Structure formats: C-alpha cells, structure tokens
Amino acid sequence: MEGFCFARCRFTRLVVAMQLVMGVLVICISMASLHRFYTTDALLPGGLDDPARCARFHGAVAGGYSGFDIRALADRVDEVLVQLAELQDKLEATALKIGKKTKKRKGKGKLQQQENMTMTEFQRFLEDEVIHPLYGAHIVLRLIRIPRPDPDGGAPAVDPLVNFFAAEETRKYVTAKRNREGRPGAYGANRTYGSIGHACVVMRRELDEYMSYDVGALCPDDWDLGQRLMLGGCDPLPRRRCLARASKLFRRPLPINESLWALPDDGNVRWSRYHCRGYRCLSARNPRRGYDRCVGCFDMDREKQRWMQGSNGTTLADFRMEEVLAVKPGEIRVGLDVTVGTGSFAARMRERGVTVVTTAVNLGAPFAETVALRGLVALYAGLGQRLPLFDNSMDMVHTGGVLDGWVDLQMLDFVLFDWDRVLRPGGLLWVDKFACARKDLDDYMYMFLQFRYKKHRWVVSFKSRDEVYLSALLEKPLRS
Template identity: 45%
Template structure:
C-alpha cells in the first residue's frame, strides 16, 4: 500500500510534464508555421527585404500587377491575423496548463473581454459564402483612399444584424444570379428587429404574370391598381378588392380601410379642420408663405394618401411604410408617389436642413421606447430646414405620460409651437385615460 501511494504522485507528475511539453511543442510549431507561411507568401509575390525595407524585384509592373499584389498582401495579412489568433489561443492554453497567473479573477476578466467582444466587436470570423461577401470589407483601387480615409470599403449593414446570425445566414442563402427567395415577411421581421439596412443580395426578384402598366397621373392618385401589378405570395389577401374590404376581416393590422380610395375614410382625410385634433392640409400650408413648402416626408404613411393630397397642391412628399400584411409600398408606387421601405428605428436618409415639412400620423406614439422616440424626434429636427414644419398628427399616449414624459421631451427638442391640441380618446379614452395629441411645430430659424 505504501508503495502504491508513493507511486501515484510520481505518475501524475510525469503525465503533467508530458502534457506541458506537448503543449509547448504545439506552440513552437505554430510559430514556425506562421513564419514559413509569411516568408513563402512574400517571396511568391515578388517582394524581398533589403537594408532599407521591402523593395520590388522588377520595376516594370502594371497597375493590374500592383492591384494583384495588394490583394495578395491583404489575403496574407488576413491569414496572418487568423494564425495569430490561433497562436494566442494556444499560448493561453499553455499558460493555463503551466499554472501561470491561473487565478479566478484572470479567468473572469478574460470571459468578460470575450463577452464584450462578441456584443460590440466585428463580425465573427466564421462567416461564409454570400453573407461574408456582402459585409466585406472590399479593397479600393489605388487613388480612391484620400477622401475616404481608408483603403477598404464596408457595405452598409445594420449593427443589430450581428445578433441574428442564423436568420441572416438564411436570408443570404440563395443562388447568386438566380431568382430571389419569396421571403418578404421574413426579411421585414429582420428589419423590425433592428437588422436594417439588410445586406444587398445578388439575385433577381420575380415579376408578376400579366403585369399591366400603371395608370397615368393624375388619375392614378385615386384609382385602384390592377391586381397583376404585384406578387401576392406574402399576404393574406390575394387581390386589392380583398384589401379594400378588409375592415370586415379579423386578424389584420392597423389601417384597415386605407386601401379603399373610393368609399372609405381616405377620400376625406386632411380636407377638413375641426379646430382641435384634426388639421387640414390647407390650414397647415397657410402658416407659411405661399409656395415655400415644396418637399417633405410622411413617416408611416399607410397607403400614401397624405402624399397624394400634397401632390395635388404641388408638394412632393416621400412616404415611409412597412408592408404589414399588405403591399403598402407597391400600392403607394402605383399611385405615382414615392415609397420608402423604412422602419421607425432607422436614421432618416436625408441631409441636414433639407425638408420643408415632416408629417406623422399614429406611428409616433407611446409604443416606441422613450429613448428611441427622443432620437427619432431629434432626427426629424435635423432634416427639417430652418422654419420647416413638423406636423405631429394624433400622437397617442396615456394621460399619466403626457405631462411627465412627452411634454418635457418635446420642449427639450427645441421646436416652436404653432398649434397644440390635446384631447381624450372618444371611444374608451375616458375610462382608460387615453389621450391624443396633435401639434404643428416649427424648427427655429436661429
């Protein structure tokens, strides 16, 4: 028994020493491989080191050769960084096995660093195929780096896309040069999660069978488009007649009757001013010198009726809309208006101080988190020109929120109040303490 007890510690020590030696051997081999790889790559592309650094073997190189060389260097650099990461992992393993600085605090700090790197760092290295190609980076040609301040170009992809890698891989799973998948609702859900803008795709969207030319302006502003103008795969309704009557159908989103241009509420919207919550377009335009309101934006504009009314008065309005169980963007375009498929979380794609008017009805309401709403309001302030109008149409909130949250928020933005009307909702507002706010606000000129 004494012999066995004394032998076990010695066996464990020998095994531990062999393990440490093996890990050290792996680390040395990895360093050697990196050195050899980098040396081979340098010689393969015709670069060698001299007393004064790297120089070319031949001075007769074309721009094509230079570009090829730059791409080869970039690939070598990426491979070197990848091997460096592997070496760091091996070194960390060696440190752990040898017991160097092996404390719980060090391990916790490393885990925290990895956690932050995963949440706030770059894309994960295992991206492949079309997704990896779409997010870049892409090497710029010589001579294009001065204004950009970089020799690489990164395509615009939403920051939150990194949080949904599996769904993004599914979105980018298609045959390049072929037909795009029928995934409109899926891609829209990704956008609503914050993955906006989505990466570009190299595929072709389908055209509907029997496509008909649009109705000419101005008749198109108030006419139903032909059913063959869009694909109906993604929607519960399969024609425009169903959409026009969907107020009688359960399971739909808001804006139930906004596709009925002939018999619904759309025909009379913004034509009458009740002196309270409902403003008329003519009354709003009358607050400015004639002809000075020329271009604008309607946030969450449904089927585009606000833009149609403004078009009749010589004002060009872009309408943002999402396709909630209906082809809103296609419908807007069929009326001869400009749709923009954009969620409320996206930065408005307009330059500072360019728009004469921004309008929003129902969309900007208390369902938006306070911080996001404040960012959106400041963004509206940014794109309006000095003296530009922000028409907040039927902003919805609870009575307890009006004075404690939203009035201070609007005051902080810095708009001047041209009109301001608050009322309880007539249906259940008294019982539930629900309120509407309509306001006409002006960006100060100084």
C-alpha cells in the same frame, strides 16, 4: 419703493425655496443610491452570504449579470446628481446676486434706478434655468436601463455587443428599445432595434438564409424575410446578385391623374406572403384582413376626405391641410411622411404641388407597393433606421399613426433628433394625432418640447377615458 422691495423679497424667497427643494432632492437621490448599493443582497434570493449567489451576480457564473453594464448605470446616476448640483449652485448664485443688489439699492435711496424683473423675464428664467434642467434630469432617470429577469425565471437577457462599443451613446443606440408596458408597436414587435449592423449577429441564421441563393437567377420570394431582418436592426441589408421577382400578371399602371385616388390592379402585386389575395380582402369591413394599424386606409373614398375642409374629423386634433399650408404660404415644397398607410397624405400634397416621400413597411398588407402604384415615392424604411436624407433638406416632416404611446422614450428621442436633422430652419413638424395614455402625456410632451420649436398649433384632446390625442404644428428655429 416698498412695492418694489416686496416683489424682490418674494422672488428671493421663491429662489431660496427652490434651492432647498433641490438640496433635499440631491440628498434623497444620494441616499437612495447608497441604500440600493448596500442592500443589493435583497435582490438575490439567499442574500450575498451564499457564495454561489454572489458569484452569479458578479458574472462568475455564465449567463448571470456579467453582460449588464454597471458602469453605464453608475454614469447615469452620476449625471443626474451633477445636473441637480449645478442647478442648486445656479439658484444659490442667483439668490446671492439678488440679495447684494437689494442691499445696495437700500443704501442709495429712491434715486436708484429700479431693475424690476417683468413676468416675461421671470417666466423665461424659470423655463431656461429651472424647468428645463429638471426635465432633463427626470428623463435621464427614466432612461436608466436595469436588467429585467427572463419571464422563464432565467438571468436578465442582455443584447450582444452592447458593451463592445466605447461611446455610451452608441451603446444606447444599439440597445433594443422595449415597448412601454408591453403595448403592441406599429411594426408588430415588442422591441425596436437601431440599425447599426450589430443585430446581424443576433439574426445570423436569418441573414444566412437571406444570402443563400443562385447567383444570376431569380431571387427567392422572400421579401418578408428581408423585412424581418430590417425590423430586427440588421439593416441596411447586403446587396444580392439575383433578379428581383415581379407579378406574372403585371399590367401597365394607371396614368397619374387617375392613379392618385384609385386602387391598383390586383395583378400588379405579389400576394404570396400576405393573408389576403386581393385589395377587396383588405376592406375595412373584412374582420380578417391581416393587419390592424391602418383601418380603412385601402378605402380610397374615405382616404380622399382626410385633412380636408368639411371632412368627418370629430376632434380638435384633426388639422386641415389648407390651414397648415397657410402658415408657410409657398414655402412647403418637399416633405417626408412617416406613417403607416398607403400614401394618401403624399397624394393630397401632390395635388397642391408639394412632393412628399412616404415611409412604408408592409405590415400584413402591400403598403409599399400601393404607394408606388399610386404614382408616389415610397421610402422602404423603419423607425430604427437613420433617414437617408441630408441635413436641413425637408420643408416638412409629417407623422401620423406610426408613433403612439407604445414607443420607448429613448427610441423616440433618437427618432426626433433625426427628424430635426433633416428638417430645414423654418420647416414644419406636423404631429398628427399622437395617441398615448393620459398618465404618459407629460413624458411625451417633453420629448417634443425639448427642441424649442415655435408653436403654431398645440392641441390635446380626449381619445377615450384614459387616452388622449396630441396634435401639434411646430416650426424649427434657426441654429448656427
């Protein structure tokens, strides 16, 4: 009985300590918010004593901070404070409940049945009631958007129409997501836009150029202009009443038993908008091939060895395809590959009777054309677009190479929730060598762990001194 009381007292002290920490944290955040409010003049040269500076901050001067959504910032801070306050109340109630049970038990003697909490129950309590709310508050704080001054010294740039929408989730979605620490993104841009149509206002000149053509005639050779509109958030593109161009040297594609692991004929691709003029130029040995996100992905001999037993994978993060499929034998039939590549994952899966759709964008090379000419399905879509797939329809979602440590946390959040939407219960999410800085690993891991998927495999290995790989095989639970 003494050991039981000791365990209970230790747990009570732990809960009380957490309660005190939460209380101090709430007080610190509140004081920091008030300090930021009362010292706003420190952000403005000349202080708030200068009427011109004050007017500029409050939006009276055109081009100042008038477009910045102060209300959204206040809502985010309030949301964090509410979450922390709720966590504090929950811990206080738990500590009080434990204290009452301990007093009753002491008065009833040794015949009282012990209700000791096991280590598993204690771990589940910490994860569900403490760690998860703290992580949520942490991510909310990290996603607060504060206007940044223009590099040229001007006022902070605000995306047009951000405050046009009433729902805050819509405003979050349409706001451009900057790459972390200025790192280069998969699509060659320093920010990513959600495709909801408002970005067409920003790109009005490009859209007018795209829709200037002769009705019924051949379309202009401007696929790169359309792709620029897509990646800029002006998507889906409007339909055009002109005839799509094809290569003048187009030849019949190879049969499916030959096309999976053979480069297409150069004549089947229009090369006018690429740096290279043929597949030979795209070799990994060519230092000026025009792209850098998929080194060696046009080398079919190299690609044929990936995800295979005995391949040249050098890290624990390299999962083998047979091992992954063995987790759900016979259940993986259709899937989605979100990647930068030429469809080798889909080709390998097709050999095993699995149909995989590959997302492809032409980033300096004909990725989409190559996927299709290999006899596979290429979905021409970027990260900012909602997947044109119905809910719970995919047995697997595989991603590799397109998401790395450059990606904005809020953008990744929207992307992962969309993948969760199309993945069926019991389906597999295969995160294939997600690369990020070691200091950012905790942030990114939470983004994947928040869905409470079952872990079949979870590996973190070193890529370099300051970077790591994260590979995971996760199973979506049933929700109803």
